[in-house]
Amino acid sequence: MKAAIFEAARTLAVRTDRPVPEIGPEDILVRVHTCGVCGTDMHIFEGEFRVKFPVVAGHEFSGEVVEVGPEVPKASGLKVGDKVAMDPNIPCGHCRYCRKGKTQFCENLLSLGVMIDGGFEEFARVPFRQAYRLPERLSLEEGAFVEPLACCVHGIDRAAIQPGEDVVILGAGPIGLMQLQLARLAGAGRVWVSEPQTARRQLALSLGADDAFDPTAGDLRERILALTGVGADLAIECAGLPQTAEQAMGLVCRGGKAMLFGVAHEAAKAFFRPYEVFLNELTVFGSFINPFTHSRALDMLASGRVKVRLLISHRLPIERLEEALALSRSEGSLKVMVGG
Ligand SMILES: [Zn+2]
Ligand SMILES: [Zn+2]
Structure with a gap:
């Protein structure tokens, strides 16, 4: 079968x-249909992520069940021919964090496409618990969005938006555009987006943003202050940059919240004034992966409440993965999908 193997930093073959993976008794074999390219894949490629090479990356994937292990419980309902979307994160279930219900911090966390082979291959071995069946009305391509959307749902859970609260989203890439839709569904008052690329700003407007600003043309803080008087209630940083992290903290009102959602470089540092956090009772927090949010993400895609088709900018076959990785970083692209 075809597979894109990350052999070492910047070495992709x-x-x-490659032999089709042999499945264990509690696994299913999935013929991968689509795997979205995520920033994490780029970090793995660049060797900036602690992974054990060689590995097949790709953790946002969907496909069709072609084999079911003998010990997969009947009650799972999984059968050959099912369309499934994967939750790539496999918690151990018995460490201190798992036993506190915080599976995202699992001390033995394994992830498909990070530590073990993921979706940039024709057939993937998947523990049955990680597979979510897709309803008929959901396409496999949309199914590849369940994982990133599930991560966003966890963020929105953490942000605990109250009806009417004003939200600013920094960065309108695929993540920012999903957060925008979720913020609206969660009852946000007005939602504004800050994004330097024109096409992304237009997309943000078509997906329900009240306005979309170009941060390179005018002072964003002044604009938000003019619109709100005091600042937004919540800022969601979706760019993964120290500058936008700093910016987020300056855009919210007293008692406001700043969520750092974008994946920053491990060594990046941002500056803030502790006095401001004290005086304004700021809440600054992060959000990591998708604990128990996969089902809700899937349901929101199936019901059409969250739209993702517009977020796809490119579709490439597995053999062009290196190009896909570069594309996903380039201006003018949104979600790059790989498969086939
Ligand atoms: Zn991802
Ligand atoms: Zn654990």
């Missing part, structure tokens, strides 16, 4: 003679 596409093989066509």
Whole structure:
């Protein structure tokens, strides 16, 4: 079968003679249909992520069940021919964090596409618990969005938006555009987006943003202050940059919240004044992966409450993965999908 193997930092090999993975008794074999390219894949490629090479990356994937292990419980309902979306994060279930219900901090966390082979291959071995069946009305391509959307749902849970609260989203890439839709569903008052790329700003407006600002043309803080008088209630940083993290903290009102959602470089540092956090009772927090949010993400895609088709900018086959990785970073692209 075909597989894109990350052999070492910046060394990607596409093989066509790789054996189809053998599944364990509690696994299913999935013929991968689509795997979205995520910033994490780029970090793995660059060697900036602690992974054990060689590995097949790709953790946002969907596909069709082609084999079911003998010990997969009947009650799971999984059968050959099912369309499934994967939750790539596999908690151990028995560490201190798992036993506190905080599976995202699992001390033995394994992730498909990070520590073990993921979706940039034709057939993937998947523990049955990680597979979520897709309803008929949801396409496999949309199914590949369940994972990133589930991460966003966890963020919105953490943000605990109250009806009427004003929200500013920094960065309108695929994540920012999903957060925008979720913020509206969660009852936000007005939602504004800050994004330097024109096409992304237009997309943000079409997905329900009240306005979209170009941060390179005018002072965002002044604009938000003019619109709100005191600042937004919540800022969601979706760019993963120290500058936008600092900016987020300055856009919210007293008692406001700043969520740092974008994945910053491990060594990046941002500056803030502790006095301001004290005086304004700011809440600054992060959000990591998708604990128990996969089902809700899937349901919101299936019901059409969250739209993701517009977020796809490119579709490339596995053999062009390196190009796909570069594309996903380039201006003018949104979600790059790989498969086939
Ligand atoms: Zn991802
Ligand atoms: Zn654990």
